[in-house]
Every structure is written in structure tokens, then in C-alpha cells.
Amino acid sequence: GESVGLHLPTLSVQEGDNSIINCAYSNSASDYFIWYKQESGKGPQFIIDIRSNMDKRQGQRVTVLLNKTVKHLSLQIAATQPGDSAVYFCAENNNFNKFYFGSGTKLNVKP
Amino acid sequence: GAVVSQHPSWVICKSGTSVKIECRSLDFQATTMFWYRQFPKQSLMLMATSNEGSKATYEQGVEKDKFLINHASLTLSTLTVTSAHPEDSSFYICSASGTPNAEAFFGQGTRLTVV
Numbered sequence: 001g002e003s004v005g006l007h008l009p010t011l012s013v014q015e016g017d018n019s020i021i022n023c024a025y026s027n028s029a030s031d032y033f034i035w036y037k038q039e040s041g042k043g044p045q046f047i048i049d050i051r052s053n054m055d056k057r058q059g060q061r062v063t064v065l066l067n068k069t070v071k072h073l074s075l076q077i078a079a080t081q082p083g084d085s086a087v088y089f090c091a092e093n094n095n096f097n098k099f100y101f102g103s104g105t106k107l108n109v110k111p
Numbered sequence: 112g113a114v115v116s117q118h119p120s121w122v123i124c125k126s127g128t129s130v131k132i133e134c135r136s137l138d139f140q141a142t143t144m145f146w147y148r149q150f151p152k153q154s155l156m157l158m159a160t161s162n163e164g165s166k167a168t169y170e171q172g173v174e175k176d177k178f179l180i181n182h183a184s185l186t187l188s189t190l191t192v193t194s195a196h197p198e199d200s201s202f203y204i205c206s207a208s209g210t211p212n213a214e215a216f217f218g219q220g221t222r223l224t225v226v
Contacts, residue, residue: 099145
């Protein structure tokens with residue numbers, strides 16, 4: 001399968017600060033990307049997605065940026081809250097409709 | 112979002128026995144279902160992709176005779192771990208998609224412990 005990796009395995013931020021989680025993907029044919037949040041013992045929860053014809057997409061407190069030139073994704077969380085503490089995964093979907101996950105980043109929000 | 116339900120949430124079985132995990136899409140028709148395995152503090156590893164009415168496509172290194180997948184209807188896929196061994200202990204997660212190359216919805220996962 002494709003290789004989807006993350007630059008930082010853990011990230012600690014102060015409550016109220018902005019968080020940036022990065023992800024690199026290897027398959028230039030991937031055309032759809034999703035960020036998921038996973039809390040301990042639970043399945044992944046959809047956060048935001050982006051297709052390859054876009055560079056940026058905004059949701060509520062979250063923004064995903066896609067740089068196809070360097071095959072890089074980032075998730076920005078504004079005003080990080082304690083409830084944002086979890087492991088975050090990026091997933092890429094190639095044109096064979098398969099989702100491959102990155103290694104994950106654990107986000108710790110300090111009160 | 113759409114709801115995907117897995118059952119059971121947690122199971123303990125003896126080594127050598129088989130365990131079946133169900134994945135149901137409750138409010139949409141899932142043309143494609145995915146099965147993942149996740150070891151502690153690791154990412155989700157795709158095991159196989161199944162389309163309704165056809166044989167599952169397994170990822171490299173995943174034994175199809177050990178992990179039997181059935182996708183008999185548009186709302187149900189099952190994963191059977193046959194002759195389970197302690198090294199099969201893991202968190203198994205399914206996801207379902209109703210549209211190709213669109214959001215896949217995840218179940219809550221099944222924690223399998225083989226003793």
C-alpha cells in the first residue's frame with residue numbers, strides 16, 4: 001500500500017493556542033484526503049476532507065491545506081481545546097477507492 | 112454523518128477458535144466496506160476491501176484464508192478470524208462507503224483478545 005507518514009509523533013499545545021499537524025503522502029495519484037480524530041478505544045471520527053483539485057478547505061475551527069507539489073497535508077486547529085486531545089490521522093484515497101492511513105500524531109492539550 | 116455499527120465491541124476467545132465480527136451500515140447502503148487492524152499505539156492498517164456480492168480484495172501480507180470476509184448485502188459485512196492465535200489480538204475496525212472515492216464512515220471497533 002501507499003506510504004503515508006507524519007513528521008511529528010506527538011504534539012503538546014497550550015489550551016487556546018493553534019495546533020498544526022502535518023502529514024506527508026507518497027502516492028501522487030491520490031486524489032482525496034481525510035483527517036480523522038481517534039480517541040482511545042474508539043473508531044476514527046471524520047474531521048474534514050479535501051480533494052486534489054483544492055488547496056485549502058475550512059471547517060469549524062479546522063482548516064486543511066494540501067500541497068500537491070510536495071505531497072503534503074496539514075491540519076490546523078484553531079483555539080485548541082482539551083476535548084481536541086486525541087490521535088489524529090491523515091488518510092489518502094487513491095483512485096482505487098482505498099483509504100491508507102498515516103502513522104498518527106498524538107495531540108496533548110495542556111490546560 | 113452516517114452510522115456504522117460493529118458487533119461485538121469486545122471479545123475474548125481461546126486460541127484455535129474462530130471469531131466473527133459484524134459490520135453494519137445502519138442508514139445507508141454500503142457498496143464498499145473496508146476492514147482495518149490496529150495494534151496499540153499504531154496506525155490503522157488496511158486488511159481488505161470488499162464490495163457487495165464479490166470477493167474481497169486483500170492487501171499484501173494478509174492471509175485470506177485466515178481472515179474470511181463476506182459482504183453478502185449492502186448493509187452487512189463480516190470478518191471471521193479463523194484459528195485465532197494470541198498474535199491476532201488487536202483492535203479491528205470496519206468502515207463503509209456508499210459512494211466511490213467519498214467519505215468512509217467508521218464503526219466503533221472490536222477489541223479481540225486471544226488467550
